[in-house]
Amino acid sequence: MNQPTSPLTHFDAEGxxxxxxxxxxxxxxxxxxxxxxxxxxxxxxxxVQAGSAKKxxxxxxxxxxxxxxxxxxxxxxxxxxxxPLTRVAVEFELDPxxxxxxxxxxxxxxxxxxxxxxxxxxxxxxxxxxYDMCKAVDRGMTIEAVRxxxxxxxxxGHWTAA
Numbered sequence: 001m002n003q004p005t006s007p008l009t010h011f012d013a014e015g016x017x018x019x020x021x022x023x024x025x026x027x028x029x030x031x032x033x034x035x036x037x038x039x040x041x042x043x044x045x046x047x048v049q050a051g052s053a054k055k056x057x058x059x060x061x062x063x064x065x066x067x068x069x070x071x072x073x074x075x076x077x078x079x080x081x082x083x084p085l086t087r088v089a090v091e092f093e094l095d096p097x098x099x100x101x102x103x104x105x106x107x108x109x110x111x112x113x114x115x116x117x118x119x120x121x122x123x124x125x126x127x128x129x130x131y132d133m134c135k136a137v138d139r140g141m142t143i144e145a146v147r148x149x150x151x152x153x154x155x156x157g158h159w160t161a162a
């Protein structure tokens with residue numbers, strides 16, 4: 001087996017992209033938390049907050065979209081392993097002063113590789129779904145600050161964003 005010559009584990013010794021071999025890793029509980037934000041016009045925010053968008057319950061649909069996206073991450077990100085998720089939780093926090101919605105996703109599994117990409121994908125798709133459902137009234141919405149907040153499990157242990 002070729003060993004990577006750089007810290008980028010998705011490349012082999014010849015620099016070719018490959019799926020990382022996780023077969024020898026121990027199965028452990030793994031958790032990842034990711035978040036992001038979507039800013040919008042105050043009138044759009046009021047519509048989301050009131051649940052009166054023309055297409056229906058924006059946050060309810062975004063929650064389901066996030067969960068669905070987390071389960072399909074390996075179909076979207078070419079070198080991700082398919083992971084049997086044990087839990088995906090999606091939370092929204094409304095920030096009236098910024099006319100913004102914050103989304104936080106927690107993904108969990110018991111497996112040989114982490115769930116960071118599943119949490120990040122879920123948060124991104126939740127925000128994209130909010131955009132899609134509200135774009136008829138506000139095309140200037142901004143998705144920002146999608147990032148990993150925390151990961152637990154595996155060889156590298158516990159990591160928290162600064």
